[in-house]
Amino acid sequence: MAKKRYIQAINDALMEEMARDPKIILFGEDVEISMFGDTQGLRARFGADRIRNTPICEATLTGMAVGAAASGYRVVLHMMFSNFIYTGFDAIANQMAKLRLMTGGQMRFPITVLAGYGGGRSSAAQHSDTPYPALMNLGGVNVVVPASPADAKGLLKTVLRADNPTFFLEAGGRGAETAEVPDDDYTIPLGKAAVLREGRDVTIVAIGTMVKHGVAAAAELAGKGIDAELIDVRSLVPFDEDTVLASVRKTGRLVVADEARDRCSAASHICAVVADKGFGSLKAAPKRVTVPNVAMPYAPNAEKNVLPNATKIAEAAAALVNAKAGS
């Protein structure tokens, strides 16, 4: 074990997997210099064939990823900020997510799309989106949202070895956060949530950027005598329903913390699934702590006002538990 930065863990996974598998190539805008640091050093190590800066042309980049994958390569496409996913959305929604079905399963698409998401740094509306709800609704792409360095590395290795298009979304601005990462060559399967804290009173399901706030919320709640169970979903597609449902069976209460806008958010979907399959175990209304249905404002105070945080999560959880106490 060694302490690693989140972004370093991602970089390590890319280094190790590209060394393992010569078919992996990576391209995107300024991936050689690497603004986020995730692709730093790759060009020097793997050369100009495998690592390429591209022109700014997202619509073509996503289509090229499809074409190169259909021709035998394992493609890593870096889209920089999540909002640029929209610029390249046609080939994602109409090709990447559908072509395997449309061709009767003839093709495989080992494509990993990297992008940073989320707000909190006054980057304003066009650089702060949390875009996974639209991706989750496509049906044909996986969505992975690692919250810790160790998960980032293990999940990315799994993704790089699999044959399905997967959005590996990096928690924006969290690159420097540090935690222990195992030294050995490990992978973490998709579709397995992590129970970060066991608890009896309420289940907090946290997604990506929200995990950190979930941890703080659970600590805050513990201080008030509320014993929260904290689940990090790790991947949204595939999604680990079982772990969430088992937890709600135990606690009877659910709060989902999600940095997506509320309407049709991942939180909505998780609440809907729990309300459906876990109805009998719910003692209170399942709650969403999300971003309201607005574009991200620039001013720090306005941005803070719309972003979920530990306090909002803790308050939602406490309200559920206290409602019971009071009723």
Next chain:
Amino acid sequence: MAKKRYIQAINDALMEEMARDPKIILFGEDVEISMFGDTQGLRARFGADRIRNTPICEATLTGMAVGAAASGYRVVLHMMFSNFIYTGFDAIANQMAKLRLMTGGQMRFPITVLAGYGGGRSSAAQHSDTPYPALMNLGGVNVVVPASPADAKGLLKTVLRADNPTFFLEAGGRGAETAEVPDDDYTIPLGKAAVLREGRDVTIVAIGTMVKHGVAAAAELAGKGIDAELIDVRSLVPFDEDTVLASVRKTGRLVVADEARDRCSAASHICAVVADKGFGSLKAAPKRVTVPNVAMPYAPNAEKNVLPNATKIAEAAAALVNAKAGS
């Protein structure tokens, strides 16, 4: 009152509003000939300035709609099939839905985007999507899904007179369906659901293409002695929570029928809202009847297998009601 085809009602609304307001312009690919019929005759009546065929360049068309609206016009943009929304998604997600907030409210965007959605005619995956979940999650655009000729006309008139970007999504392949349409100049407000049938046992919320199946399902259920309340949402953004919550307070049971893919669907969101705000009134799990998380297959039997229909809706509703009876 006169019987009108669904597509004719849309055409009438466009004719009447364009005659009323010379600032309305309409453009899109082959809108002069009009494959669906909704824009037929407009060119002859309003001329080449106001009605224009465009080149195929969705990314630019959505951006142009923003620019023309910001410069004083009321823009109707026809995107033909809903899947082409993805091709023009950048200016929708990054501009149309955000620019008003980003400019501190300086701009208004009287933009109406028309597109047909949904499957059922072996048009295959790239011409059958139901794209509203992604649009609903953007926050900055309205989404209207008329199910009947009268609603189509009244809602479209409201949209054409308002100053917000709105996706007016036409139920694919339903153009020829006929029903009574009032003769006078009426409008229907957004955010008001219609209760198409009152009932005590279960609430069926149906969206757009699903309303027709909801009607059939309610009839089927009535035959079995189950009294369903049927709600046509009419618009998804803004959404009439009150009507749905009031209904569930009465029936205690909810089925949402939605042609979107299940994950992060409108159905998910509606179920999440009801599970949250209507928790106390729910006697059973809120249920979604949606398309599974797959691309639309071409073969009619395979397509039928994944599309919701009256039987699936009725079965879901009956299961809820019977579960109670049995418990």
Next chain:
Amino acid sequence: MNSTNLDPTKDTLVPLLRRMLLIRRVEERLSADFHAGKLPGGVHLYIGQEAVAAGVCAHLRDSDTITSTHRGHGHFLAKGGSPRAMMAEIWGKQEGICRGMGGSMHVADVSKGILGANGIVAAGLAIATGSAFAAKLDKGDRVAVCFFGDGASNQGTFMECLNVSTLWQLPTIFVCENNNFSEFSPTATVTAGAIIDRARAFKIPCTAVDGNDVLAVWRAAGAAVEHARKGGGPSFIEAHTYRLHGHLEAEKSFLKSPYREDREIEEWRQRDPLRRFKDYLTGERICDGGEIDALEAEIAEIVEDAARFAEAGEPADPNLVFDIMFHEQRA
């Protein structure tokens, strides 16, 4: 017919005719089947444009890739796709090349390098460019051909793909089939300037050819393919042609008025690439009438067999979607 330095022998010419005939007769059958209400979905036919697919694909190997359009039957067949498997697909059958999941607009056969017809106008451009990138990385001499329409040339990805292909010297061959229409819009009403000039801006080899002259196409494509195989990078061909059928077979059902003159169609019928090529072959005494009749008969049999195969096929597996959306992962 043009004469150039490339001089095809009968061994080259007859297969060209064969491919064109196969496309024509298969599509005539599809047209009839469509109008008889036998096909579940719509079809966009290639009739009149066969010389382009045939002339280009004659230079390609199975390992070369192509991407195609909503009007993709001709490219599929010219690249060696099976008529049986294609027809079964369009009938929505399990025996279809895409197991009934794709239909007319999505016929693909990866084993033949056919990366698929595509319902999204211009989508094939970037897929072909990505495939050309893969070819370049493989360091072999594979090429990737992108067929697209004049209408598609108004999508910005056209310019983007020219840029990437030129920059990286990819073996991408851009084949624009200019058939005078983008759906129901005459090309000039939606397309400014000359399409070829957009490619010329990148200083790559650009050729305009009579797309109804299969030998002209064949020569231009031969040069482009050789250039690409040798590592010379991308090139562009604009083939002027015409679709003799509607934009889609169903168009008469919704069009209130015609969008082109019967006279125009008639004029182009006179320039029918199939007729012209037959005339050339007999006129130059490369084939006699008997040989051509024999070929027609052989093709008729193939078409009849394919249609019967398609009609007799099993309905698609309705649950297949859940198994194949992902590789080794259920939807």
Next chain:
Amino acid sequence: MNSTNLDPTKDTLVPLLRRMLLIRRVEERLSADFHAGKLPGGVHLYIGQEAVAAGVCAHLRDSDTITSTHRGHGHFLAKGGSPRAMMAEIWGKQEGICRGMGGSMHVADVSKGILGANGIVAAGLAIATGSAFAAKLDKGDRVAVCFFGDGASNQGTFMECLNVSTLWQLPTIFVCENNNFSEFSPTATVTAGAIIDRARAFKIPCTAVDGNDVLAVWRAAGAAVEHARKGGGPSFIEAHTYRLHGHLEAEKSFLKSPYREDREIEEWRQRDPLRRFKDYLTGERICDGGEIDALEAEIAEIVEDAARFAEAGEPADPNLVFDIMFHEQRA
């Protein structure tokens, strides 16, 4: 300086200098404030490119529209936007031109025809084209100018907008600021051929100018604006220039190695458009040193005032988002 038939008088020249100075000094202050940790978000500075915005916008009226880029302060100020309101915006204050909702990358003032800086590379192209369409429909003589970078010219919407603007003869003026870099990528590594050739394909007036020569820009823009006002349709200007600061002010914090030579920056500093223009004005005895010093002092005061205004402003209203997402509809 070039000489052409257009001969500007002192009344034209001094305001050009004034605008360039204003942009330069405002941005120097923003740079200092950024590095002092006073600004909430990042900033992309225009320093070195001022001649382009100033030379183009000198021909524009409030009713003309412009669209801009992530590097948009210069365009905003050149088109008449308020330094106070812009700085307050970048500080995230209620007094900001966008009430603190947009920040540096989104400064806009609709009353001045400034349709906004934009965080999406190339997004302004289609917005300007739409605005030019509106101008055309109005049948007046408004024009719409789109400022965009060399990097943006690789986005396909560039070609799409050239197509629509040419086809419909819209008064769109495409101003490509080629500053040799697309973020950290030298232009030649991501851009094949000459950008101007992509526009030439549409047979519209195309001009390449020294973007560090404000008079050259002013002349080229004057011709383009006149052409558009007269109904002549779109035109294209490629202004070669250089950004003297980083892609964004924060870049040193994450760059592991430089992406350009100090020597190159130094060379371009020699061609600093502001210094060149001052030298020209004094060399030609149009202004004397005293006049220029007075102007500098005046600008310094404006900048100081704007910065103080911004710093003293009220924090943005955190609940405004809910009221203004829609017009007369709560989010």
